[in-house]
Amino acid sequence: MLLKDKTVIVTGGNSGIGAAIALAAGREGANVVIDYVVHPEATEELDDEITRAGSEAIGVDADVSKVADLRRLIEVAVAQYGRIDVLVNSAGIETRTSLLDTSEQDYDTVMAVNLKSAFFASQLAARQFIAQGGGGVIINISSVHEDWPMPGNTPYCVSKGGMRMLTRNAAVELGAHGIRMLNVAPGAVDTPINTSTTTDPDKLKALNASIPLGRVAKPEEVAETVVFLASDKAAYVTATTVVVDGGIMQGSVGL
């Protein structure tokens, strides 16, 4: 098992890509700390599924846009399992608004949930990793849009662009402590963030046609890559972005 006895925290861990990562990590033997803000019943179901797979999980109701909540999330994980080994920053939202129509509130919320959260969760996890004697892995769930424009989704792209530089800068700073930090950049994935596209047959057809592999990803397909990168099998991978996009960035048209 790739993550046997490691403690893995997943933010946004009861939905979408985060939930798939939580389950995949549990199946690989990890103790999983599932951060969530809504739908406690989804957390409970996931917790049960991880337990049935033979691992342990706990849910923590923590709003990642608040540093005090992030601090509590890490404290609860350490109190429960004695240490932490992997942080996956998966919480994310998008407003699908352009520069011209984005409100201050849209901007602040997207930046807080997507970028501020990853910044401070990484800071707090790294401090804990160092206090434990070094080592540890931080994986940010970014997007192909950390680098690739998505007109009509500007605050989201700005937040993911920030995440790209956060990972490069912080990974360089943290390398001396044996801490790896990297981004995983999914393309289009069948999760709640994409419902407005995946439930509209015309939009879905156009999206599928723009992807060289011809279809959107299942969340599990992103999760498998994350589990590998979190494991010692990827011991020399850091300070970069691993793209899991079915080739969408090289395709002819975006969304």
Ligand code: BGC
């Ligand atoms: C966005 C989706 C978009 C996909 C591919 C994701 O990061 O959240 O809205 O469909 O990228 O462009």
